Amino acid sequence: MAWYKFFRKPGNNLGKSFQPGSMMSLAPTKGLLNEPGQNSCFLNSAVQVLWHLDIFRRSLRHLPGHFCQGDSCIFCALKGLFSQFQQSRERALPSDNLRHALAETFKDEHRFQLGFMDDAAECFENILERIHLHIVSEETDACTSQSCITHQKFAMALYEQVRANRCYSHPTYISLSRREDSFGEVLQVASTIGDLRNCPSNCGQKIRIRQVLMNCPEIVTIGFVWDSDQSDHTEDVIRSLGPHLSLSALFYRVTDERAKKTELLLVGMICYTSQHYCAFAFHTKSSKWVFFDDATVKEVRIWH
Numbered sequence: 001m002a003w004y005k006f007f008r009k010p011g012n013n014l015g016k017s018f019q020p021g022s023m024m025s026l027a028p029t030k031g032l033l034n035e036p037g038q039n040s041c042f043l044n045s046a047v048q049v050l051w052h053l054d055i056f057r058r059s060l061r062h063l064p065g066h067f068c069q070g071d072s073c074i075f076c077a078l079k080g081l082f083s084q085f086q087q088s089r090e091r092a093l094p095s096d097n098l099r100h101a102l103a104e105t106f107k108d109e110h111r112f113q114l115g116f117m118d119d120a121a122e123c124f125e126n127i128l129e130r131i132h133l134h135i136v137s138e139e140t141d142a143c144t145s146q147s148c149i150t151h152q153k154f155a156m157a158l159y160e161q162v163r164a165n166r167c168y169s170h171p172t173y174i175s176l177s178r179r180e181d182s183f184g185e186v187l188q189v190a191s192t193i194g195d196l197r198n199c200p201s202n203c204g205q206k207i208r209i210r211q212v213l214m215n216c217p218e219i220v221t222i223g224f225v226w227d228s229d230q231s232d233h234t235e236d237v238i239r240s241l242g243p244h245l246s247l248s249a250l251f252y253r254v255t256d257e258r259a260k261k262t263e264l265l266l267v268g269m270i271c272y273t274s275q276h277y278c279a280f281a282f283h284t285k286s287s288k289w290v291f292f293d294d295a296t297v298k299e300v301r302i303w304h
Contacts, residue, residue: 029283030085031092031295040099041294042120043112045279046127047078047095048292049268051085052281055218059149066134072104074127075134092295105130120270120277121223128154154221157214158251184249210252216259220245242266 032044050056060082066075077098084093102112102123112118112126132150136143143151245264248254269280279292280300291298 029286029290029297030088030090031292031297032095033092034294037115038099039115039117040095041277042118042123043095043099043102044294045120045270045277045292046124047081047098048279048281049124049270050078050127051082052268052283052290053219054267054284055153056149057082059153060131063135063147063149067137069101069105069134072101073134074098074101074105074130077101078127078131091297102126117275120272124221124270153218155215156217156220159212159214160209184246212253212255213247213251213259214255216247216256216262220247220250220264 032040032047034040034044060079066073068076077100081093081095081098099112099114103114106112106126112123128150132143132148133139135148135150136145143155146152243266245266247259247262247264254260265282267282271278271280278294281290281292282288283290289300291300
């Protein structure tokens with residue numbers, strides 16, 4: 001599984017060549033500890049990507065207050081860890097407080113418990129959900145609070161269009177191997193594979209769903225999941241992966257005028273293999289890509 005995160009920030013040249021460098025050039029960048037038996041790699045990877053999302057990090061820092069939950073307050077634990085990223089001189093920091101806050105918050109659901117491996121994507125999503133609840137204190141998918149950075153930065157207003165032009169059977173051929181396809185176009189095709197619905201005219205045929213984007217999100221999160229290590233689509237998707245993503249290419253139609261012109265830049269990836277999570281993130285100050293494997297931090301070359 002791999003998760004890719006894009007955000008709007010014009011001016012960064014992510015397509016330049018990155019030369020391998022020493023740890024000294026990445027002094028502000030810190031790893032996160034994962035002692036034997038902790039199984040915290042899923043949390044550490046999610047935190048590294050959140051920290052390197054500049055828009056999210058700065059917005060969290062400027063929030064005036066929240067509904068605190070004491071020892072189980074994910075908001076406090078995350079802000080505390082972010083403060084350590086800024087102030088500590090240690091090369092690797094413990095994520096224990098956030099790990100305990102997650103475990104306490106979800107103990108009734110038996111999720112994210114101490115010592116057990118869990119899913120990084122679900123961890124990422126639940127941290128964002130808890131931040132919403134710490135700010136707004138009520139569950140809603142239509143949050144309009146200007147203070148809620150979860151919905152202000154990540155929310156996508158989508159509707160699904162079901163359309164059948166003609167009610168007769170015809171085959172649909174989809175290929176992910178065309179090199180000229182943009183990353184967004186490949187994702188749009190991949191996201192609708194297998195998502196078929198009954199024709200509204202009750203003709204008995206199956207039709208494909210078309211997604212329409214109605215707002216302009218600042219951060220877009222995309223997940224790839226393969227059922228096995230030998231997926232037929234893995235190489236095609238990776239070959240098409242690039243640092244730029246057009247919202248107009250990603251969806252069947254975009255109605256928001258800003259979104260039509262918006263190109264997002266890749267800034268983070270969470271990867272899973274061999275029962276272990278790691279992360280890649282774009283370090284803005286050094287303009288370099290960095291690989292995070294818990295306490296291990298390395299500069300890497302991604303695009304030439």
